[in-house]
Amino acid sequence: MSVFYINGRYVDEAEATVPASDLGVLRGYGIFDYTRTYRGGVPFRLDDHLQRLQRSADLIEMDLPWEPDDLTQVILDTIARNDEPEYEVRIVVTGGANDDHITPQNQPSLMVFARHLEPPPLDWYSEGRALRTTPASRWMPEAKTTNYIAAVMARKAAKAAGAIEALYVSESGHALEGTTTNVFAVRHGRLITPADGILPGVTRQVVLEIAPGLMEVETRPLPLTELLAADEVFITSSSKEVLPIVAIDGQAIGNGRPGRHTLALLNRFREVAHEG
Numbered sequence: 001m002s003v004f005y006i007n008g009r010y011v012d013e014a015e016a017t018v019p020a021s022d023l024g025v026l027r028g029y030g031i032f033d034y035t036r037t038y039r040g041g042v043p044f045r046l047d048d049h050l051q052r053l054q055r056s057a058d059l060i061e062m063d064l065p066w067e068p069d070d071l072t073q074v075i076l077d078t079i080a081r082n083d084e085p086e087y088e089v090r091i092v093v094t095g096g097a098n099d100d101h102i103t104p105q106n107q108p109s110l111m112v113f114a115r116h117l118e119p120p121p122l123d124w125y126s127e128g129r130a131l132r133t134t135p136a137s138r139w140m141p142e143a144k145t146t147n148y149i150a151a152v153m154a155r156k157a158a159k160a161a162g163a164i165e166a167l168y169v170s171e172s173g174h175a176l177e178g179t180t181t182n183v184f185a186v187r188h189g190r191l192i193t194p195a196d197g198i199l200p201g202v203t204r205q206v207v208l209e210i211a212p213g214l215m216e217v218e219t220r221p222l223p224l225t226e227l228l229a230a231d232e233v234f235i236t237s238s239s240k241e242v243l244p245i246v247a248i249d250g251q252a253i254g255n256g257r258p259g260r261h262t263l264a265l266l267n268r269f270r271e272v273a274h275e276g
């Protein structure tokens, strides 16, 4: 069993609970962030994840009573109380207990989960995987809130259709992002990824930092038609790294195999992650 941090205490996972009247439970008022460790328990780009957590809090007007250094200490202490080779780390802040079931009382709950990391199967990378589109977009997309209702439903439908991820497509027909991933296309050797209406993924950011050495980059709106006509497509996230996508809604992308640009970016990404 993993040891979690919750509101000042380190407890077994099963005891890591919040009051039923927590605004996160009653009203879905909460934010979170997620990263994984490399190099034997070192969280990847933790400062970036904590900055994003602060930005999520600002966007939903939640006051965070902790400095980034306090949060870092709690995260490192939580990891130190566990005994795994590598971890997935989840930092969750919910609105906390309150009197009238709707007004935050500036006492948010803080939870940190450090659990055994189970990376995706190797054949996801050697064979690629499929996406299924869903006609939706996230409310307040730049904030990583705990409202993943559309994501849970879309992911369920995607799985039933043999896909591993659902891709949000806007009313104007633009590919935005996956339920927990960002999306990229490679066309004629150029890398294209949407800039707006998405969560600014930390993995996406790392890809945008390393890509210019390998190819030209365009961050701009990405019509679904253009994505379907791409030579290569991949998705990125902290847990999936750079994952080749070889079909969307049953239609093959490129030659239906993971592309060389995608694999070059995956390799470079892993080098960067393992260098720290």
Ligand SMILES: Cc1ncc(COP(=O)(O)O)c(C=O)c1O
Binding pocket: 034, 177, 178, 179, 180, 181, 182, 198, 199, 200, 201, 202, 203, 204, 236, 237, 238, 239
């Ligand atoms: C909606 C959404 N987009 C993108 C991402 C990818 O972000 P990151 O690379 O920081 O994990 C996530 C991560 O969970 C997400 O929930």
